[in-house]
Amino acid sequence: QILIHHPDKKKGGKSEAEEKGESDPKFLAIQKAWDILGNEKKRRGYDSTFDFDDTVPSGSEVLSNDDEFYELYAPVFERNGRFSEKKPVPHLGDDKTNIAKVRGFYQFWSRFESWREFSKYDEFKDGDIEDASCREEKRWMINQNERIRKKKKKKEYERISLLVERAQKRDPRLIRAREAEKERKRSAAKERLAAKLAAEKEAKEKLIAEERAKAEAERIVKEIKERERKQRQSKKKMLKKKTKLLMKQVETSCNSLNKEPAQRLKFLKMTDDLCHNITDIDELSEICKAFENIDISEEKVETGIAIAALEALENVHKYWKKGKADDSEKLQREHEEKIKLEKEELEKKKNALKGDEWSAEELSTLAKALKKFPGGTRKRWESVAEYVNLNCSQHEGKNRTKEQCVERVKEMGKEMQHKRETEVVSSSDAFKQTQRNVKTKTERKAGKVSESESLNNNNEAGGDAIAEVVWSEEEHGQLEAALKANPATMEKNERWRKISAAVQTKSKKECVARYKYIRAQILAKKKVAQT
Numbered sequence: 001q002i003l004i005h006h007p008d009k010k011k012g013g014k015s016e017a018e019e020k021g022e023s024d025p026k027f028l029a030i031q032k033a034w035d036i037l038g039n040e041k042k043r044r045g046y047d048s049t050f051d052f053d054d055t056v057p058s059g060s061e062v063l064s065n066d067d068e069f070y071e072l073y074a075p076v077f078e079r080n081g082r083f084s085e086k087k088p089v090p091h092l093g094d095d096k097t098n099i100a101k102v103r104g105f106y107q108f109w110s111r112f113e114s115w116r117e118f119s120k121y122d123e124f125k126d127g128d129i130e131d132a133s134c135r136e137e138k139r140w141m142i143n144q145n146e147r148i149r150k151k152k153k154k155k156e157y158e159r160i161s162l163l164v165e166r167a168q169k170r171d172p173r174l175i176r177a178r179e180a181e182k183e184r185k186r187s188a189a190k191e192r193l194a195a196k197l198a199a200e201k202e203a204k205e206k207l208i209a210e211e212r213a214k215a216e217a218e219r220i221v222k223e224i225k226e227r228e229r230k231q232r233q234s235k236k237k238m239l240k241k242k243t244k245l246l247m248k249q250v251e252t253s254c255n256s257l258n259k260e261p262a263q264r265l266k267f268l269k270m271t272d273d274l275c276h277n278i279t280d281i282d283e284l285s286e287i288c289k290a291f292e293n294i295d296i297s298e299e300k301v302e303t304g305i306a307i308a309a310l311e312a313l314e315n316v317h318k319y320w321k322k323g324k325a326d327d328s329e330k331l332q333r334e335h336e337e338k339i340k341l342e343k344e345e346l347e348k349k350k351n352a353l354k355g356d357e358w359s360a361e362e363l364s365t366l367a368k369a370l371k372k373f374p375g376g377t378r379k380r381w382e383s384v385a386e387y388v389n390l391n392c393s394q395h396e397g398k399n400r401t402k403e404q405c406v407e408r409v410k411e412m413g414k415e416m417q418h419k420r421e422t423e424v425v426s427s428s429d430a431f432k433q434t435q436r437n438v439k440t441k442t443e444r445k446a447g448k449v450s451e452s453e454s455l456n457n458n459n460e461a462g463g464d465a466i467a468e469v470v471w472s473e474e475e476h477g478q479l480e481a482a483l484k485a486n487p488a489t490m491e492k493n494e495r496w497r498k499i500s501a502a503v504q505t506k507s508k509k510e511c512v513a514r515y516k517y518i519r520a521q522i523l524a525k526k527k528v529a530q531t
Helices: 016-018 023-037 038-045 066-083 098-111 126-130 135-170 172-256 263-275 281-289 302-354 360-372 380-391 403-424 427-446 451-460 473-485 492-502 509-528
Strands: none
Touching: 038 451, 066 135, 098 135, 098 172, 126 135, 135 172, 135 403, 172 263, 172 281, 172 302, 263 302, 360 380, 360 403, 473 492, 473 509
């Protein structure tokens, strides 16, 4: 058509405009068609202007068999597939299509991208836009057209989503797949329930078996204990019977030999010792063999038999006493060895904990670590040991362990306690000295005491200032108890607050002044004692 209607083919007797084809409507139409069809974007816009069947199945159609579903929905998907940006467009398939391909088909249409445009619904056409009076009006017209196109595009995607939703709901393949999944879940639930019931049954049976076994074991233990109790009772009765018989036989033997009361008491005591310390019936039977020929129904027996029986009793008692002494010595030696080993082990542990002597640098670092990691800190002593090892340069490869740190802190506490105990003066001496100082000051003010007496009293006080506040014995006892209950390791202000609270009639300042006064007295006494 271009070759037929091209102006170059129609030369001769025509105007310049006609020769260029500018006045030929056919050529202009062909040229416009070429511009549209040659540009993909313009061609899609042109194709979108044709009438298109936008209808989708309602989803309420009555389908007599599965084939009717494919006959109803396949043409709709194929019709709308022509607008797809992605190619190729999958087909709906039939009843024999693999379920994976079916799900892929619906996944494609759920993410369907359409190139269809709706320029034919523009409010302002190309001529209107070109005739705009200004740039702002032209831009407004374009925006209005874009707004209309977006609304139409949105409705287009809603229509495709509705089509996919209704198809998925009616697709016999997906229906069968959903039913199969429900059946699988029901079967799995039944299996889990059966497994749970079987486990509960097994646990119940196991518990019953354990209870039966426990009851049987308890019954056996009870029977054994009962049998042992009866055996002990039987042996006890037999032992008591033999002891009684033996005592009578010994007494009969002593009577037959006309023994003195002291000797008779001696043999009876031997018999009593043996009978009370020998609990084995067999051992006692061996002793009784020596007296088997002595008849207690007779007042006297033959002299030789009685002498032999008493000698045997004496030898057995002597042997038993010697064995008892040996056992006692053995136990004593074992006990002493055990104590010795425990002392050695304790000494080794103390030496291991003590380690090398602590330098001044280590002690200073340890004090800083205790302040940095107060009581209640998680893994406190591990942190203290690590801090000491990191900040001390005198280890030469020997690190302090947490046990050594704990032991050294305990020793420091003992040293501080000893120091405080040596600094505390007895309550009676402190009270008497205070009363003398107060009396001296009072009399000096009244002019009743000479300067020499006042000087003597001041020298006894160690040259310190006289306490202006009078302290009773009860108050001084409360102060002394509070000083012991609140050691110097506490925080300073907190310590004196608690001490003043314990001494109810004195303030914190008065308690501090009293403590300093007493300490000055003690130091003065020590200095005098040393000179």
